[in-house]
């Protein structure tokens with residue numbers, strides 16, 4: 001397992017640059033963390049929950065491993081039923097301490113000889129968690145031998161290509177970190193049809209679904225017919241509500257997901273996931289789940305909309321500045337990420353250095369998200385509006 005080279009190399013280049021150029025103010029446009037604090041509605045819910053925890057008759061100890069019914073019901077009602085998805089119920093919802101944990105943990109359900117496909121470029125956890133579990137083989141030239149990479153490039157409008165070989169598990173991300181592009185309904189349908197035909201399982205990471213503004217783009221994989229028979233969906237409150245430090249998300253494992261075990265016996269994935277969770281996980285804190293529940297109130301929904309508006313305004317500023325300067329720009333419309341390259345080909349690290357030395361901006365090199373990301377840089381809308389406006393000004397002055 002190689003070291004996580006990307007962030008240490010970004011840090012090394014930043015430090016080196018600052019050492020050689022003291023007094024230069026570098027703006028961190030690579031940040032994946034949010035800058036807005038927790039909404040007031042969450043703070044109030046947490047304060048109330050803290051008081052309950054201090055009273056002997058309202059104290060909560062170990063909670064249900066799957067999450068409290070009050071939160072699972074709020075999610076099933078607001079995120080699924082009210083959006084026209086009737087196939088998902090509260091029994092299918094498992095509260096987690098964030099999307100990253102479950103993206104890694106879900107591998108506990110799979111044997112080591114299954115074939116895995118990932119969107120390329122993609123959030124590095126999909127590949128790395130499978131490498132740790134021993135399903136990726138060896139690595140050469142940024143590609144693991146036993147992983148099937150589904151390239152998503154501008155040349156094919158970022159459509160996820162169908163696996164060339166038979167695969168058992170497919171990791172998808174929409175809107176995608178890092179490209180910022182969201183999957184179209186027809187692309188999602190193609191992959192769902194593939195999964196139903198080949199009896200594969202889709203792990204659909206929709207951590208950024210709330211940023212989708214285009215009404216034609218599905219926010220959930222379960223908007224596609226048949227997906228409840230072939231897909232797990234993983235979501236997060238991190239970016240919409242400032243929960244990166246609070247830690248809460250959820251995973252949907254529909255009761256209709258059935259797959260053969262190694263003896264060929266058909267088992268319920270939801271039952272198996274519950275068994276896994278009750279064995280290795282003791283649930284998310286009561287205070288945190290009350291804070292998450294508050295997001296489904298009128299004030300909670302208003303706060304989320306405000307946060308999204310703020311980050312999307314930021315990313316728009318970056319997008320406009322890059323387009324004005326003639327870069328080839330993607331994303332930034334239905335997601336808080338902008339993904340771009342120079343029309344004169346440069347590799348990701350050359351681009352990184354150019355943005356550090358020119359506008360003094362730190363970015364994330366696309367190669368860190370997979371081989372199909374080479375040549376690209378990712379900037380995020382998560383910094384403050386002041387820093388982002390300054391970053392856009394510096395890009396325009398390039």
Ligand code: PLP
Nearest residue numbers: 098099100123177207236238249
């Ligand atoms: N999935 C994607 C695509 C992400 O970009 C991130 C965080 O950056 C996560 C999952 C992890 O989210 P969480 O904070 O809920 O663990």
